[in-house]
Amino acid sequence: MDKNIQVETVVNKLKNIAEKKIKDQKYNTALAAISCAADILYTFNQKYTDDDLEKLTSDIGDNLKSKYNRANYKKCTDTILVYDGFGLDTRGVVRMYLNALGLNEYSVYYVTNSTVQDSIPTIKSMCDKYGIKIIYIDMADYEKCFMQLSDVFETIKPKAAFFYTTPYDSAASAAFHAYEGICTRYLIDLTDHAFWLGKCANDYFLGSREMSAYIEHFERNIPKHKCIKLGVNLLNEKVTDHSGLPFDLENTRYVFSGGALYKTLGDDNNTFYRIIDHILEEHSDIKFIYAGTGDNSELKKVVEKFPDRAFHLNERKDFFYIIQHCTLYLNTYPMFGGMMMKYSALAHKLPITLKHGSDSDGLLLNQEKCRIEYESYEELVADVDHLLNDNNYLHEREKLLDGSVITEERFMRNLKGVIESNKTDYSHEFSVMDTKKFRREYYERFNLESVILLIAKKKNISLFRYFPGVFIRKVYKHLNKKIRKGY
Structure with missing residues (x-):
C-alpha cells in the first residue's frame, strides 16, 4: 500500500478519536490522539502542517479554558515565560534564550518537565546567575500538563511567552492557545525543516534562516508579518575533562x-x-x-x-x-x-x-x-x-568565516526588539525553495510498522482500546530486548 495512504488512514483514525473524545469531554485521550498523529506526521514529514489537528487542539484549549476558568485577566505583568518541552541541558537553543533574557534584565520564569529536575545542571546554573525562576510541571499526563502550565500563566501573567518544544506537544499547544489575545506568544522554530504542531498556539514564529521563512509562509500559510528572522549566538560550556579521547x-x-x-x-x-x-x-x-x-x-x-x-x-x-x-x-x-x-x-x-x-x-x-x-x-x-x-x-x-556567526550582543539586542516591538535588525527574503528531494528521502526511510509504535507510550494508555495490537507488540519488543541482554 502507498505510504501516504497508510499514514492518512492512521492519522484520520486518531483525528476521529480526538473529535469524539472532545465531544465526550475526555480531553486526556483527545490530546493523546492529537499528539500521536502529530508525531507520525513529523516522522513521515511529507507535509508541514495539519489544519485539522490545529483546530482540534484549539478546540480543546477553548474548552479547558472554560472548564477551569482560565485566561480571564486583562492586565499582564512585565514577566517573560519560557516553556521548554525538551528539557535538554546543553542541546538546542534554550540556554541562549535564557542568557539573552538575563542579560536584558527581564524577570523570567523557565518552565520545563519535572522528570529533568536532576539532569539540567547547566540550565540551573544559568538560571541562578540571572535570578530566573524554574517551575517544573508534570508532562506525563496531558490534561495535568495543560492545567499546570496554565497555572503558571495565571500566576505570573506574562507579557510574552516563548514556546520551545517537540513537534507533537498537544497539551502545551492547547495551553498556549488559551492565552490568545492576552499575552504575545512566540514559537521558537527549532524544527524548521519538518512538521510541527503549534500554529494555533502562537502569534509570531522565530526562524533563523530562509528555509524557516519559506516553510512557515509558503507551506504552513503563516502570514509574512508573523515570521520574524532571529538567529541565535552560541554558548560554550567550559569543559576541562578531556579524558577518553583516542589521541593527543x-x-x-x-x-x-x-x-x-x-x-x-x-x-x-x-x-x-x-x-x-x-x-x-x-x-x-x-x-x-x-x-x-x-x-x-x-x-x-x-x-x-x-x-x-x-x-x-x-x-x-x-x-x-x-x-x-x-x-x-x-x-x-x-x-x-x-x-x-x-x-x-x-x-x-x-x-x-x-x-x-x-x-x-x-x-x-x-x-x-x-x-x-x-x-x-x-x-x-x-x-x-x-x-x-x-x-x-x-x-x-x-x-572567510569571520563574522559568520551571530554575536551575543546582536542576539541580545534582537531578542529585546522581538519582545518590545516584534522586530529584529534583519528580515526574511521569503525565497521559494524546493524540498521535494529532502521529503522523498523521508518517504523512502519511513516504515509505518515501526513508527506506529510511537503510540504505545505510558502517557497514551487511554488509546489502548483503539490500538491494542500496537501496545502488545511494544511490550513483546521490550521483553525480547531484555531477554537478549540476559535479564
Whole structure:
C-alpha cells in the first residue's frame, strides 16, 4: 500500500478519536490522539502542517479554558515565560534564550518537565546567575500538563511567552492557545525543516534562516508579518575533562564530524562514508573522529578498515574542544548538522558541507562567501585534498568565516526588539525553495510498522482500546530486548 495512504488512514483514525473524545469531554485521550498523529506526521514529514489537528487542539484549549476558568485577566505583568518541552541541558537553543533574557534584565520564569529536575545542571546554573525562576510541571499526563502550565500563566501573567518544544506537544499547544489575545506568544522554530504542531498556539514564529521563512509562509500559510528572522549566538560550556579521547588532539591532524548517526544514512551511494574513506586513503597523516550515537553499521566499516586512524565516540560535553583542534569539520550527509556547523564556524574551522538541495542554506551569516558548500562529491574531495595539502590555502579559507556567526550582543539586542516591538535588525527574503528531494528521502526511510509504535507510550494508555495490537507488540519488543541482554 502507498505510504501516504497508510499514514492518512492512521492519522484520520486518531483525528476521529480526538473529535469524539472532545465531544465526550475526555480531553486526556483527545490530546493523546492529537499528539500521536502529530508525531507520525513529523516522522513521515511529507507535509508541514495539519489544519485539522490545529483546530482540534484549539478546540480543546477553548474548552479547558472554560472548564477551569482560565485566561480571564486583562492586565499582564512585565514577566517573560519560557516553556521548554525538551528539557535538554546543553542541546538546542534554550540556554541562549535564557542568557539573552538575563542579560536584558527581564524577570523570567523557565518552565520545563519535572522528570529533568536532576539532569539540567547547566540550565540551573544559568538560571541562578540571572535570578530566573524554574517551575517544573508534570508532562506525563496531558490534561495535568495543560492545567499546570496554565497555572503558571495565571500566576505570573506574562507579557510574552516563548514556546520551545517537540513537534507533537498537544497539551502545551492547547495551553498556549488559551492565552490568545492576552499575552504575545512566540514559537521558537527549532524544527524548521519538518512538521510541527503549534500554529494555533502562537502569534509570531522565530526562524533563523530562509528555509524557516519559506516553510512557515509558503507551506504552513503563516502570514509574512508573523515570521520574524532571529538567529541565535552560541554558548560554550567550559569543559576541562578531556579524558577518553583516542589521541593527543592538540598535536595531531584530524577531521571531525558528529551528531546523530541517522543523518549519515539513507543515501544510496553512502556518500558521507565515501568522503571519509577518500580522506583516509589519500592522506596518511590524517585521523578521523566521529562523535554521536545511533546506527553505526556503516561507521563500523570505516573503523575496521582504519583501526588506528578512525574512531567512534559517544556524544561528549567537550565537543567544542574537539572542533577547536580539528583540521576540518565534515558536515553530515544527506542530513546536515546545523548547530555543529555553526560551532565550527565559531571556532574558525571549515564546516565542509555537501549540498543537499537547499537544506543547509542560510545557517551562517553570508554563507555563500564562506565557501564551505559543494555541489558534488568530486568537487568536495578535490577541494578537501587541496585544503589538507596546503596550509596557507587552508588558513586563507578559514579567514572567510569571520563574522559568520551571530554575536551575543546582536542576539541580545534582537531578542529585546522581538519582545518590545516584534522586530529584529534583519528580515526574511521569503525565497521559494524546493524540498521535494529532502521529503522523498523521508518517504523512502519511513516504515509505518515501526513508527506506529510511537503510540504505545505510558502517557497514551487511554488509546489502548483503539490500538491494542500496537501496545502488545511494544511490550513483546521490550521483553525480547531484555531477554537478549540476559535479564
